[in-house]
Amino acid sequence: MPDNGCLTGEFFMNGDNACAEGAISAGCRFFAGYPITPATEIAERMSRRLPVVGGTYIQMEDEIASMAAILGASWAGVKAMTSTSGPGFSLMMENIGLGIMLETPCVVVNIQRAGPSTGLPTLIGQQDIMQARWGSHGSYEIIALSPDSPQQMFDLTIKAFNLSEKYRLPVLIMSDEVVGHMSEKVVMPEIRTEDLFYREMPQKGAAGYLPYKTNGSLVPPMAIAGQGHHFHVTGLTHDERGYPVMTSRAQDQLITRLVDKIRLNADDIIMCNDYMMEGAEIVVVAYGITARIAQFAVKQAREQGIKAGCLQLVTLWPFAERRIGQLASQVKAFVVPEINRGQIVYEVERCACGRARTLLVPHSGGEVHKPAIISAAIRECHADR
Amino acid sequence: MPDNGCLTGEFFMNGDNACAEGAISAGCRFFAGYPITPATEIAERMSRRLPVVGGTYIQMEDEIASMAAILGASWAGVKAMTSTSGPGFSLMMENIGLGIMLETPCVVVNIQRAGPSTGLPTLIGQQDIMQARWGSHGSYEIIALSPDSPQQMFDLTIKAFNLSEKYRLPVLIMSDEVVGHMSEKVVMPEIRTEDLFYREMPQKGAAGYLPYKTNGSLVPPMAIAGQGHHFHVTGLTHDERGYPVMTSRAQDQLITRLVDKIRLNADDIIMCNDYMMEGAEIVVVAYGITARIAQFAVKQAREQGIKAGCLQLVTLWPFAERRIGQLASQVKAFVVPEINRGQIVYEVERCACGRARTLLVPHSGGEVHKPAIISAAIRECHADR
Amino acid sequence: MSKTEIRLAGFGGQGIVLLGNIIGKAASIYNKQYAALTQSYGPESRGGSCRAEVIISGAPIEYPYISNPQIQVILSQEAYNEFGANAPEGTLLLVDAELVKMDKPPAAKTFTIPASRIAQEMGRSVVANIIMLGFFSAHSDVVSHEALEKSVVDFIPAGSEAFNMKAFETGYNYSKKKHGPA
């Protein structure tokens, strides 16, 4: 372990632990959380690791408090994270909205289990995907990433912090129980300063600083507490000064910017992985652990001479609208396996716009798809017409 | 006022009050809530009215408790309601999920204001539409209604109770600040027993009662506390006995039924109002107060010789998928004005499937659309090609 | 189809929303017209400015907001500055003379009454709005006098009917006295 306390090298580790290490490597020095299966291991590892690297771990009284606390910590200038699963994620929604409104960088990890309600606490679901996008009241955009392995847990946690610092909003890691709990090799490179993104900040004590003045870019520089800016921020609709303004005009200016800073930067944000996509006629669109199962099925299909490919959505939100739209004109069908009763499939269907068939392969949760079920769907589409 | 304490006759009343009276007329005898603009008047009226009709009003410590309390009350056999706005709605999400899982009839009213976060507390938004569908973790379906006037507030509140009793789930009334606060004439008819739906119940003390055994229908009869059934219910995945079963098979059986009881009954549930739809080429799809503005614009368009019509979504969820799909083959374009940055429009676009243009007329909130903006969109679509 | 837009504006505590309700109910329930009342809400309105707006129409009202009110009832200087002063010709402006100073005569047809002073003189300053309503009734027949009377009774605390009716008639008669029959 180098001096800075970050791990480097090769480890055999589960996804939850890899996520914690990714956070430490990304410079996260504050974690507030509340235990919940199957995310608890992240909190546990942070409770051990943060004091070692000079950070602070606190277990709050609930998830609402955890979410509020990481927002506070972020305004103190510290990279902050929390982790949870479905029930806690639901509780965090209101304060994720506050994070959006105050434009507060932070990372929220959801290790998904099967719901609704308490459901199957120890077993997988991918059922909070639309909730990630729409779970808080009001109009906003969000960024959500979906790792498929402990390695990606590590990598995408760093990525999540970078995106959150760059675009000033809570970034969600929408993982799942299988990825969180399975152990694989994780390679942790040495993280250089240039690998990390830090929020733009005003000069310390700069006079005339306005918290939401953007200087042309869509993301305003962010002051932090204790530096003499004496700034004000509010969850109310506000102007550049951060002052509440109760008009629809102020609302429009603010919301348009909050939405545009994501929508107009979608190309910078969105990541997809192509798997055997060359000449693919049937494209399996998948994410998280399901992307791996899909790849397994795609490989088999190719072996059977079916031109199948897999488009892995590493970024769930903003949705890879353009990519799906382009593919729709080229391919015969999209197969969308999800461990839910249909979520991302709605987006695929919308963007396919009738130009390619869209076939959902739903799963109610508790385990991953059997590859054969996805293969069957591929074959069904292949046989079409 | 007749003996039963329900109002009948004609009243000049705002939407919030009409909602409360609708609840009383529907037989609601328990209300737990927490004040929030612009929904507070519902709670206030309930606090005055319920004791008169032998019901109970309680102000809980927060919205989470309010939601939990109405679930409890429903299991005591009493029709129960809560009301809130965005921030409180976000907080209720976890326990709405519990309501779904336990299959608990109750009504949740959201008088929408502009968000995200605290936003514009006293001004309109229609920004929680997708949240209504997706706001709780896990896979489920929901029913959500959208009134356009105090009269519909009254009528749809009764309808909401009926649907919730029939399908055993929380039914959402997704209203907005303008409808909640504006006053108009409300006609309250005498409600007869046959106008109201009551949950099917097992015989009092019936031996061998299984809480989630359905007898072929998708909705099991519901025992209530204190009748000698000694039943158990849990938010965990469960079998017919209500016992937790931690398998993906049990999950699939349960979730499939929870989803199907709404999906397969969509035609029974969905209500749309047609306005000048005869021969319409441009269809404005709108809901809540916006439906009225849209109708205003449609009337103007017709006067200008444009074949416009308005499809008012009285039921938001389940979405009027089939209707939009049918219309898509007949019309030139859908115009979708929403007081948000795009929500229902995604569903319209998906269902239109490329067969008709879909044009969003977004509004960030704080006021309703100027009719001219909707008119302009209609004209734009009319001029197309 | 006939459609009248009315704005009532002043500050919190003057009973402006109540006035809106009385007019709206009178029109919709007793006169069988369509009526829609909207108002400005919020903490900012507490003690500060306050507004109620009524549309009365012979046909269903789709768009519930007013754009060019034919009638404005102005109960504060602020409201006058914002709305009353610019009321166009051909519209009706009713102003509490006690609360508003008008620098130059507005373009609108303007009538004033010191409603709040009269109310104080009557011993209950809360009835200023009802006095104003009587004055309104004298100057506009968009709602019938009888309908307004009935509606007033519906909204006021039981036991205060006589006093409020007196206030209502006082406002009505003030106009009659000053301007003759409307």
Place this chain on the structure above:
Amino acid sequence: MSKTEIRLAGFGGQGIVLLGNIIGKAASIYNKQYAALTQSYGPESRGGSCRAEVIISGAPIEYPYISNPQIQVILSQEAYNEFGANAPEGTLLLVDAELVKMDKPPAAKTFTIPASRIAQEMGRSVVANIIMLGFFSAHSDVVSHEALEKSVVDFIPAGSEAFNMKAFETGYNYSKKKHGPA
């Protein structure tokens, strides 16, 4: 591409997940193979049944679950009844003879060791799993002996290396003694 599936099954508290981790790490870090470890979690597993499953492969592992394990290590009667008893021919079954009664010989190639008793005799019953690991190493070369040794050291509390190595060798040698070189 070579791919081996391993199931480790018993009850909570036996250190089964630890075994999975040791094997997984040995394979992936020290032997440079691909390895994926999954396990059954949950309150029901506490004190009750417990399972860890490892896939070791020369190529990336997409589907991380096992279907037909070539090797099963069985540490409880329940696990034996559910899995071990039906292990098909051609697979390897390693059983703690102290904890499992086998009614009829299974189809699989089966070796037994009273690991828990040996551990007790060594004075630290917690090392039963490491003894079993040594036994495993003797019967399978899916992971190298050296890799397993290194991996054991990585996972055990500092200071207990010697004792654990002794346990590991004990298990290994038990087999050598009983069956000769694998």
Place this chain on the structure above:
Amino acid sequence: MKLWRTPFDRNPDAEPLGYIHIDKIRCKGCGFCAEYCPREVLHMGAELNYKGYKLAAIKDESKCLACGYCELICPEFAITLILNSNANKSEEKHPV
């Protein structure tokens, strides 16, 4: 600290006041019953059940006072105390 309500001075030669039944499927070998039986009627035996738990067993039932404490403290609802209806009925039985 008083944990039991028992007639400790009871004649040790009298017929046992109760019999103890231990459900071997349910017992998880926690040892509570054996440790807190006031008369050492129970002890932890050597037998393991199918889940691998060491079972509680009866050492000397004759001493049983039928105090019911073992039944009450067993976390597994594994112990059933059967009152001996023949045992000197005159001796007062405390209510359980």
Place this chain on the structure above:
Amino acid sequence: MKLWRTPFDRNPDAEPLGYIHIDKIRCKGCGFCAEYCPREVLHMGAELNYKGYKLAAIKDESKCLACGYCELICPEFAITLILNSNANKSEEKHPV
């Protein structure tokens, strides 16, 4: 109950210790200052401001002790106490 820290026994003929400025835009006429000024320097006048609030006004500034209570209690931050630097400086001033 003690609300003020004031040298009540001060010579009433001395120059006032402070002057009071009332911001007429901010004042909402709550009357706190007038009611709790220990020397009745302030009272509620008849003037209304543009929002219709009845304004606080100065009745007799000469009595002002510069105790600062009016400034402190004014909910609107509408009162400014200006210390009279000429007033007999020898008299001890309490810290505000």
Place this chain on the structure above:
Amino acid sequence: MQIDDVTSYERSIAKYLRQDRLPHIWCAGCGIGPVLNCFLRAIDSAELNPDLVSVVSGIGCSGRVAGYVKLDSFHTTHGRAIPFATGLKLANPQLKTVVFSGDGDLVAIGGNHLIHAARRNIDMTVICINNFTYGMTGGQVGPTAPLDVRTATTPYGNFEPPFNLPWLLHASGASYIARWTVLHLHQLELTIVEALRRPGFSFIEVISPCPAIYGRMNKEPEGLDSLRNYIKRSVIKHGAGPRETAIDHKGPIVVGKFLDIDQPTLQDHLIGVAAKAKKPVKK
């Protein structure tokens, strides 16, 4: 020997236990079982009509109790058993509502509901299994965990001072407060009977071992280790004051009945509301 002579067990609790769900999920040596045993006996001892008893639990090992009682029983969401039970009780005041849950559920995430229910003095009995930790999720620190203890999230020792629950509940407004350990079973049963009969809000804290997790990390790997510890440390002191009921890592555990007072319940107050509401309101 045959089990036909009906026994105390059969008589008193078998009918209230979902035997079809045994063995239960709790670990060997867990203290929840004995508490449940006492509670089920108390139903008869308090002469309640079991048809009218509802048991509501949150989420946690302790929260699983609702699933083992053959009564109307509700396994709700984490922390929300009390508001759920509040709705149940207010909608049907005839019901006897018992909330059975853990320290994390009732005092961490559910702490607000706990103090507000006590404030309202709603007629409800809350039985809190205090094992100083979140057993279900693997032994993280909880709001009653003494300073310095090891848990899964306090590897360097707990750094947050714990609540003194009897004091908190007293200050919140409860009518009945008691504490026992899982060894004080007869006392516990009597206390539950009293609590069930006392109108208003009653709170019973039961100190209980979690050997599998908390114990393992704190040198009490067996339930018996904890029980022996309780014998050493517990001191019965009825009516003990707020300062005496704090629990630290090593010191005495004061048990007993701390409060039992008569004060108007929420229902009492609501009867007044109903009376005043008789005359119809204006629209």
Place this chain on the structure above:
Amino acid sequence: MQIDDVTSYERSIAKYLRQDRLPHIWCAGCGIGPVLNCFLRAIDSAELNPDLVSVVSGIGCSGRVAGYVKLDSFHTTHGRAIPFATGLKLANPQLKTVVFSGDGDLVAIGGNHLIHAARRNIDMTVICINNFTYGMTGGQVGPTAPLDVRTATTPYGNFEPPFNLPWLLHASGASYIARWTVLHLHQLELTIVEALRRPGFSFIEVISPCPAIYGRMNKEPEGLDSLRNYIKRSVIKHGAGPRETAIDHKGPIVVGKFLDIDQPTLQDHLIGVAAKAKKPVKK
């Protein structure tokens, strides 16, 4: 007369007040303004570096305070000021964190955070404007509203017993507890100074009029009516015990400093954790 001789007001608070936002939104006769005034004076009196003072508010009329202070200030969500401030403080222990909010915000929806923050004894000062109601939303009953009072949601009189906040906070673990009314401004200022200086969790309750809503419904339609009432009813009693600090509809309002003790803060405990964490852990 010219305002050039710098005044007390100018000297002490003008620099901390966002004058560009005045007049503020509070109603005529509302008590929040004077409390804010005291707080701003206290910053200098306590000799704090204003750069290091952060003010965090929730939602409510009282919660608007954050918007009027020219300090780093956060207007968060309803009830969540304390956990937000907790994150702020823990991430930068140099900051002086002050939470300024209302009874509904801090004690109703935020009650759990309040008691947990007190339990942790985190270094934070909480100023609670208790106007017995939810002013911002139009005067509904709150958890401190005395029995029988009229509010927008208790048209037949309040039927829920209220909290006794000093007692609740004491039982939760706070280090410093005081209560004043908006009339006791000098005392309040001194108290705020003490609280800001006292390491650990300090809680100051200020009884404050809400004439526009609560007062109007309870025969105190003017702020002055309430203030006169406070003069009549308030009794200074430092160190008053838990039974004395309850407030009912008509009886005495006991004010004063009730608690001021030295006990290790959360930060003190965390320093220990950091020390123990020095040796790197195993992966």
